[in-house]
Amino acid sequence: MEKKIEITQKLILDLVPKTTEYLQPNPAYRAKLSVLNTVSRIRGQMKTVGYPQTEGILGDCMLRYGSELGYESAFGCSLADMGQALKQMAQVRDCLDVRVKHSFIDPLQALQDKELKEIVYHLRKLEGRRLDFDYKKRRKGKIADYEIKQALEKFAESKELAESSMFNLLQNDVEQVQQLLGLVEAALDYHRQTSLILENLRSSLQNRITDASNRPKKEFQSKSIESTMGYTDIYGFSTCSSARSSDTEMTDALSEKSKYFYFVLNINTRLGLIYSSIPGLHKSPFTCEYTVCSFLLDVTPVAHTVNPPPLIPRTSEPPAYKHESCSPLDQPCCRALFSFNPENQGELGFKEGDIIILTNQVDENWYEGLLSGESGFFPINYVEVLIPLPQ
Numbered sequence: 001m002e003k004k005i006e007i008t009q010k011l012i013l014d015l016v017p018k019t020t021e022y023l024q025p026n027p028a029y030r031a032k033l034s035v036l037n038t039v040s041r042i043r044g045q046m047k048t049v050g051y052p053q054t055e056g057i058l059g060d061c062m063l064r065y066g067s068e069l070g071y072e073s074a075f076g077c078s079l080a081d082m083g084q085a086l087k088q089m090a091q092v093r094d095c096l097d098v099r100v101k102h103s104f105i106d107p108l109q110a111l112q113d114k115e116l117k118e119i120v121y122h123l124r125k126l127e128g129r130r131l132d133f134d135y136k137k138r139r140k141g142k143i144a145d146y147e148i149k150q151a152l153e154k155f156a157e158s159k160e161l162a163e164s165s166m167f168n169l170l171q172n173d174v175e176q177v178q179q180l181l182g183l184v185e186a187a188l189d190y191h192r193q194t195s196l197i198l199e200n201l202r203s204s205l206q207n208r209i210t211d212a213s214n215r216p217k218k219e220f221q222s223k224s225i226e227s228t229m230g231y232t233d234i235y236g237f238s239t240c241s242s243a244r245s246s247d248t249e250m251t252d253a254l255s256e257k258s259k260y261f262y263f264v265l266n267i268n269t270r271l272g273l274i275y276s277s278i279p280g281l282h283k284s285p286f287t288c289e290y291t292v293c294s295f296l297l298d299v300t301p302v303a304h305t306v307n308p309p310p311l312i313p314r315t316s317e318p319p320a321y322k323h324e325s326c327s328p329l330d331q332p333c334c335r336a337l338f339s340f341n342p343e344n345q346g347e348l349g350f351k352e353g354d355i356i357i358l359t360n361q362v363d364e365n366w367y368e369g370l371l372s373g374e375s376g377f378f379p380i381n382y383v384e385v386l387i388p389l390p391q
Contacts, residue, residue: 103182348376
């Protein structure tokens with residue numbers, strides 16, 4: 001009996017952690033949860049932290065990406081369905097953990113802490129009384145007979161207590177069988193519920209496949225680069241053909257006269273600098289209004305009676321001024337003596353001979369200017385001032 005008790009004790013010491021490992025496979029999470037729960041008990045908090053089930057982690061990932069794909073996508077909806085199913089499986093797994101702990105782990109731990117501990121105490125006491133009886137028995141003649149008799153009675157008493165406790169434990173092993181049955185029933189219930197969840201998920205995914213197969217196919221319509229990209233012309237205007245409406249839509253929305261005056265007002269306000277910076281463009285305000293409006297809208301104002309001058313051709317690059325006589329009129333400007341390559345954000349690069357419009361003097365070492373529609377800072381000692389800034 002003593003050998004069986006020893007085996008039972010070793011079995012419980014090995015079986016309980018192995019069962020916990022079966023329920024919670026990640027050792028790092030187990031250690032972290034143990035620490036957190038210990039701290040919670042020390043602080044008097046009853047709420048414990050749950051083990052992060054792998055099904056729940058995978059479900060959260062699928063839900064997140066399903067939501068990002070959008071529910072109009074068949075794959076996105078399927079990911080969301082799968083994520084919800086995995087979250088349900090994680091909840092069922094949590095229930096399995098709780099049930100196994102109450103029906104299997106806790107009873108085994110109680111057996112270890114109470115009955116087996118008591119048997120071990122009796123066995124140690126029995127061993128001590130046996131040694132005491134042997135010692136007094138060997139010294140018979142030097143020790144009184146009543147002491148030897150008393151030691152024998154104590155030894156017999158301890159032997160009876162130890163044997164009876166071991167016998168009762170081994171005879172009541174049906175309780176351990178019931179605990180095993182509780183483990184099996186918990187696992188069976190877990191697999192039954194997860195099987196039902198997966199069956200429902202499979203049916204849902206099959207319906208998704210059927211709906212996606214019966215959905216009418218869409219024809220691919222290619223868009224031109226101009227319709228998807230905005231670009232800036234040489235005069236600094238940002239254009240995007242996707243933002244333009246057809247002539248019919250614009251005619252329905254605005255009359256010819258309202259379109260004409262609306263764009264003239266905005267363009268004259270924004271492009272005062274362009275008119276004065278382009279050589280040879282010395283037109284009257286009326287002529288410039290007509291030219292810009294016709295250039296952008298391709299409409300001819302009814303009220304205009306003067307023949308318009310030809311439009312300035314657009315080139316891939318703005319005209320570069322290499323000579324002092326071609327500098328912008330009536331504006332502060334300078335000519336580049338050396339090429340300057342910008343090294344920091346906000347600096348203006350130029351080549352030798354470029355004419356740069358001056359807009360501001362930052363300090364004794366730096367100017368702020370405009371070149372080819374780009375504004376930035378550049379060193380004063382790199383340029384020769386043609387028309388100084390007003391004081």
